[in-house]
Amino acid sequence: MRFFNISSNIVLPTLIVLLTSQLSCEARPNVAPKCPSDPKDCGGDQPIRGVNLGGWLVLEKWMTPSLFTQFDKSGGAGDEWTFCEKLGKDEAAKQLIAHYNSWVSEEEIAKLAKAGLTHLRVPVGHWEFVSPIKGEPYVGVGLPFLERLIGWAGKHGLKVIPELHTAPGSQNGFDNSGHQGAGIHWTDSDENINKSVEAVAGLARFINKPENRPHVEAIGTLNEILISNLDKNRVHDFYNRAYEAVRKVSPDLTVVLDRGFQDFNYWKQHKNSGWKNQIFDTHLYHVFDGGQQNLKFKQHLDLVCNAGSDLAQNAGDVPSMVGEWSLALPGASYNGINDALTDILGQPKGSYNGEDSGIKVGPLNIGLGISTGNDKKEEYTKDDLYRLFAETQLDAYEAGPGWTFWSFKLEDNNEWNFLHALDKGWIPSPVTDRKFTSYCKNKK
Numbered sequence: 266m267r268f269f270n271i272s273s274n275i276v277l278p279t280l281i282v283l284l285t286s287q288l289s290c291e292a293r294p295n296v297a298p299k300c301p302s303d304p305k306d307c308g309g310d311q312p313i314r315g316v317n318l319g320g321w322l323v324l325e326k327w328m329t330p331s332l333f334t335q336f337d338k339s340g341g342a343g344d345e346w347t348f349c350e351k352l353g354k355d356e357a358a359k360q361l362i363a364h365y366n367s368w369v370s371e372e373e374i375a376k377l378a379k380a381g382l383t384h385l386r387v388p389v390g391h392w393e394f395v396s397p398i399k400g401e402p403y404v405g406v407g408l409p410f411l412e413r414l415i416g417w418a419g420k421h422g423l424k425v426i427p428e429l430h431t432a433p434g435s436q437n438g439f440d441n442s443g444h445q446g447a448g449i450h451w452t453d454s455d456e457n458i459n460k461s462v463e464a465v466a467g468l469a470r471f472i473n474k475p476e477n478r479p480h481v482e483a484i485g486t487l488n489e490i491l492i493s494n495l496d497k498n499r500v501h502d503f504y505n506r507a508y509e510a511v512r513k514v515s516p517d518l519t520v521v522l523d524r525g526f527q528d529f530n531y532w533k534q535h536k537n538s539g540w541k542n543q544i545f546d547t548h549l550y551h552v553f554d555g556g557q558q559n560l561k562f563k564q565h566l567d568l569v570c571n572a573g574s575d576l577a578q579n580a581g582d583v584p585s586m587v588g589e590w591s592l593a594l595p596g597a598s599y600n601g602i603n604d605a606l607t608d609i610l611g612q613p614k615g616s617y618n619g620e621d622s623g624i625k626v627g628p629l630n631i632g633l634g635i636s637t638g639n640d641k642k643e644e645y646t647k648d649d650l651y652r653l654f655a656e657t658q659l660d661a662y663e664a665g666p667g668w669t670f671w672s673f674k675l676e677d678n679n680e681w682n683f684l685h686a687l688d689k690g691w692i693p694s695p696v697t698d699r700k701f702t703s704y705c706k707n708k709k
């Protein structure tokens with residue numbers, strides 16, 4: 266998850282430009298195949314349909330605020346770095362183990378599988394694989410829990426996509442890189458890059474263990490690399506070496522490379538022609554870009570349709586899974602929900618309430634000559650809006666290798682919480698079910 270802060274939305278100008286240019290391309294016909302080359306790259310002949318296990322092995326305060334309230338009286342803590350620094354290694358390890366043990370249950374994994382999901386994307390910290398550098402306070406005690414999770418996934422027919430989410434020096438300055446607001450220093454030294462490659466190799470070796478390997482088809486090398494703010498030579502050195510590090514361990518693990526907030530053309534130019542069995546990862550949110558703040562709901566749907574066309578159009582050259590997305594929208598898009606949805610979906614189905622007369626008349630007034638005087642026209646609600654937003658994104662993102670929602674749950678029940686969204690019917694269950702006809706296919 267990029268850059269989310271419950272109390273304030275900070276937006277980098279560079280990101281606004283990048284994301285806007287990425288999303289504003291002309292809609293094009295859906296012509297490309299779903300998968301890059303071999304369908305098994307994308308998990309059989311079906312797209313990846315998954316969720317992230319966020320806020321677990323890499324802490325994010327906004328997702329699990331209860332872990333952080335203990336620091337309220339000591340100046341606060343907002344990320345994994347400060348959490349570990351303030352508690353010290355022993356206490357941090359103790360609390361992290363308790364969290365790793367309780368935040369994800371087998372019951373929840375079973376529920377996700379039952380909803381028709383195929384994959385779990387799992388953020389992992391570099392501290393699990395390399396010794397600390399430059400006074401890093403992190404503690405690496407998560408791997409036994411990742412292994413247990415992979416076992417549960419296998420048992421319930423799900424594949425896992427573990428991905429390195431953090432790097433020494435921070436590759437983006439966000440909380441989810443481990444260290445927030447301390448600058449973006451990942452490419453300041455060769456040592457940071459070497460350690461990151463070492464971490465990718467460590468992750469690949471861990472995944473290649475015989476008990477894990479059957480349940481993993483793909484691994485991600487590093488999340489949300491803010492390329493525009495980094496040394497490009499070192500960045501691309503990392504991409505090549507990280508790819509090779511995975512290949513050295515396994516000839517057939519799919520390598521997932523972050524798009525680095527760059528568009529398809531950038532990667533047409535910069536991808537290595539030697540990369541095989543490799544896909545990209547892009548994150549499509551609707552709440553961080555300043556240009557999205559005042560859009561109407563319909564315009565958000567149009568952005569989704571354009572993104573889907575782009576994914577389809579580039580599925581051959583730059584196949585991109587949507588590794589993160591959610592149902593969050595800026596406040597402005599909720600205005601006049603009923604009017605907005607009537608405009609898109611037509612009149613809501615009138616419901617005839619025959620209770621007063623004691624006769625159940627059914628959903629339509631078909632001239633039975635019965636008037637109860639209290640027939641009531643239903644209005645569209647926020648639940649319908651979320652459902653349409655979800656279905657539109659699901660359709661669009663399956664034009665590429667597939668998608669993983671951010672995230673499976675949060676302490677808060679909101680638009681980022683997949684299990685909550687399932688319960689509310691915001692997301693269809695199974696996820697292939699549809700309540701509305703496709704907005705993108707039918708829009709004028």
Ligand SMILES: *[C@@H]1O[C@H](CO)[C@@H](O)[C@H](O)[C@H]1NC(C)=O
Pocket residue numbers: 455456459
């Ligand atoms: C980084 O790795 C390269 C290649 O293995 C090596 O030549 C170099 O000495 C390393 N640099 C540092 C600072 O560790």
